[in-house]
Amino acid sequence: MYAISIREPGEPDVLEWTEQPDPRPGPGEVLIDVAASAVNRADLSQREGNYPPPKGASSILGLECSGTIDEIGDGVTGWQVGDEVCALLAGGGYAERVAVPAAQVLPKPTGVDLVEAAGLPEVTCTVWSNVVMEAGLRSGQLLLVHGGAGGIGTCAIQIAKALGARVAATAGSAGSRQLCADLGADPVINYRDEDFVAIVKELGGADVILDNMGGSYLDRNLSALAPDGHLAVIGMQGGRKAELDLGKMLVKRLRLSVLGLRGRPVEGPQGKAAVVADVRERLWPLVEAGEVRTLVHERVPLSEAARAHATLEAGDVRGKILLVR
Known part of the structure; x- marks a missing residue:
């Protein structure tokens, strides 16, 4: 098969379209003939040499894909060759074929294009596991989403609105802010020249904050939370380290998760199988109803993954960049 390989850590031009050994499904796995994958910021970090794959995972980039089941490993039930699916991966999506644990596979949602389904697994599982399963967001609460126009952000806004929550979002350009507003975020805060803490405090504080910035936003996020609020950190674009004011957390009874x-x-109570099963049961009906969908910034041929990486790094990407075979 052909797949994207990393010649050496570095800029996007280190990505190469090369022939590589065909994967085979092991026990409990299925082999997917890939229709599309999607670009996530974690892929950029791995390309740069800063985010190695977990032990035993494919070294090929790609944390999600869509396609058709081509082969089934021993012990797999509930799936058949020919099923159209999408899957959460630990790696391997930038390829013509990928082997994945069957427990991380989701059916292609009814009414969703197979290629666009490639942009669903990583963002839906990330948002759902952090915002709903861990932070417990519910109807009537206020969610603050940082980076509201990106793949994670657009998904989070839609999920929160579908659950009956209120949403505030931060974004940069006018186009990005308009996208967040169109999805239902109100207010949409220009992080370049507005103080999100003051604005969110005027609304009574956020019950849940979904944060992709990490260190540079930590203290301000704590200030923006309502009493009994929950800060869910999923990224470190603003740095890995910051001083944590435990007194501020104690007085307001705040919770912090970094997952x-x-x-x-x-497997296990915090495992991917449990996340995927909950997403399938409770979120997939919202996807099939059209309340949560993949917002596509651009479709790029898989062999041109380097161009897709450069586009994401340049910024102002709205939604997902899909890599199409």
Whole structure:
């Protein structure tokens, strides 16, 4: 098969379209003939040498894909060759074929294009596991989403609105802010020249904050939370380290979670299988009803993954960049 390989850590031009050995499904796995994958910021970090794949995972980039089941490993039930699916991966999506644990596979939602389904697994599982399963967002509460126009952000806004929550979002350009507003975020805060803490405090504080910035936003996020609020950190674009004011957390009874998805085990109470099962049961009906959908910034041929990486790094990407075979 052909897949994207990393010649050496570096800029997007280190990505190469090369022939590689065909994967085979092991026990409990299925082999997917890939229709499309999607670009996530974690892929950029891995390309740069800063985010190695978990032990035992494919070294090929790609944390999600869509396609058709081509082969079934021993012990797999509930799936058949020919099923159209999408899947959450620990790696391997930038390829013509990928082997994945069957417990991380989702049916292609009814009414969703197979290629666009490639942009669903990583963002839906990330948002759902952090905002709903961990932070417990519910109807009437206020969610603050940082980076509202990106793949994670647009998904989070839609999920929160579908659950009956209120949403505030931060974004940069006018186009990005308009996209957040069109999805139902109100207010949409220009992080370049507006103080999100003051604005959110005027609304009574956020019950849940979904944060992709990390260190540089930590203290301000704590200030923006309502009493009993929950800060869910899923990224470190603003740095890995910051001073944590435990007194501020104690007085307001705040909770902080920092939960990645890629490195989780397949099984167990916090495993990917449990996340995927909950997404399938409770979120997939909202996807099939059209309340949560993939917003596509651009479709790029898989062999041109380097161009897709450069586009994401340049910024102002709205929604997902899909890599199409």
